[in-house]
Amino acid sequence: MYGSENNREDSERTAFRRAEKNYKLYYDTNASKNKKKKKPKPVDLTEVLDFRSILECHDRNGELPPFVNVIHDKFSSPVFSLQNRPGFYFIPGALSIEKQCSLIRESLIDFPQPPNRTNHNAIYGPIHNLFDEAKEGKVLVEEYSPDGSPKLGPDCDYQDGKRWKFVTEKEELLRKGKSVPASALLRKLRWSTLGLQFNWSRRNYDVSLPHNKIPEALCDLAKELAKPAMPAGVEFQPEGAIVNYFGLGDTLGGHLDDMEADWSKPIVSLSLGCKAIFLLGGKTREDPPLAMFLRSGDVVLMAGEARECFHGVPRIFTDEKNAEIDHLQAQLSHEDDLCFLKYIQTSRININIRQVF
Ligand code: SIN
Numbered sequence: 001m002y003g004s005e006n007n008r009e010d011s012e013r014t015a016f017r018r019a020e021k022n023y024k025l026y027y028d029t030n031a032s033k034n035k036k037k038k039k040p041k042p043v044d045l046t047e048v049l050d051f052r053s054i055l056e057c058h059d060r061n062g063e064l065p066p067f068v069n070v071i072h073d074k075f076s077s078p079v080f081s082l083q084n085r086p087g088f089y090f091i092p093g094a095l096s097i098e099k100q101c102s103l104i105r106e107s108l109i110d111f112p113q114p115p116n117r118t119n120h121n122a123i124y125g126p127i128h129n130l131f132d133e134a135k136e137g138k139v140l141v142e143e144y145s146p147d148g149s150p151k152l153g154p155d156c157d158y159q160d161g162k163r164w165k166f167v168t169e170k171e172e173l174l175r176k177g178k179s180v181p182a183s184a185l186l187r188k189l190r191w192s193t194l195g196l197q198f199n200w201s202r203r204n205y206d207v208s209l210p211h212n213k214i215p216e217a218l219c220d221l222a223k224e225l226a227k228p229a230m231p232a233g234v235e236f237q238p239e240g241a242i243v244n245y246f247g248l249g250d251t252l253g254g255h256l257d258d259m260e261a262d263w264s265k266p267i268v269s270l271s272l273g274c275k276a277i278f279l280l281g282g283k284t285r286e287d288p289p290l291a292m293f294l295r296s297g298d299v300v301l302m303a304g305e306a307r308e309c310f311h312g313v314p315r316i317f318t319d320e321k322n323a324e325i326d327h328l329q330a331q332l333s334h335e336d337d338l339c340f341l342k343y344i345q346t347s348r349i350n351i352n353i354r355q356v357f
Pocket of ligand 1: 244252269271278294311312313350352
């Protein structure tokens, strides 16, 4: 699902793939032979739906495009829906700047902590404090158990006689064996899962895996945001969440979120950091998708029929002009926050929260 590079024939087979290819980051190889100065190929964004402009126009003169409806909930921003996509809701700028910043901090410090799993688990087992270790320039090294025994006891973290642990760069120089800088692992962090843990290979929730509940503040936020897409009097119950991390050139291929028991309950999807293009397709990949911008602070709800629609993220914009994160630069300017700012200047984080049962 993540950023797979398709061969040419495959990448043009369906309307969804063609749209992904249209918006994906490609470099203009003719523009410069100097790789350091490689330039993104220009992309035509005129067809990309911009809910911020729709909101501004609506605020100014009450006008809306014919295919957009508005619900005024008690959020600071109106909730937009699309006539031909029942169950899809867009709340531009739903998250305050403070909330965006606190979610960025949590997404980097707390959410990837065990027992929450990340894409790194399969190779390295549980990794603690990745963000802090990266900040300190640490290196993850493979270490063998002293007596070579496969496992030293129930609480021991050696697996098959080996484990990974962080050491300083200096210590790493004195060792032999496999190693990887924490900063490289942070750059390659693609997902972490909160609450009930998702098994990607089986594409289901593995309730037998150890897990913590979704943090209370995130739970309360999701319950509040889910309201426009919930039947009256029914409260959304957040049970699982996937946090997606995107760096330059990363994409999320077209997919359905169909592993939850009750599709009438929405997926609450929060955007943080650099601006992205989101593709909302139809029930098959043959249906031409609608492209729209997702900015930091925007919230999308997908419930009912929209749960059956293919969707994905073919592009994030990390250049200063298009990332549209000036408000985060100002808010994260304190010395303690510069590490978060540095990350988010070239990244996007998506938190999508689900009711599983
Ligand atoms: C998803 O569809 O799972 C994530 C969408 C997003 O990144 O906004």
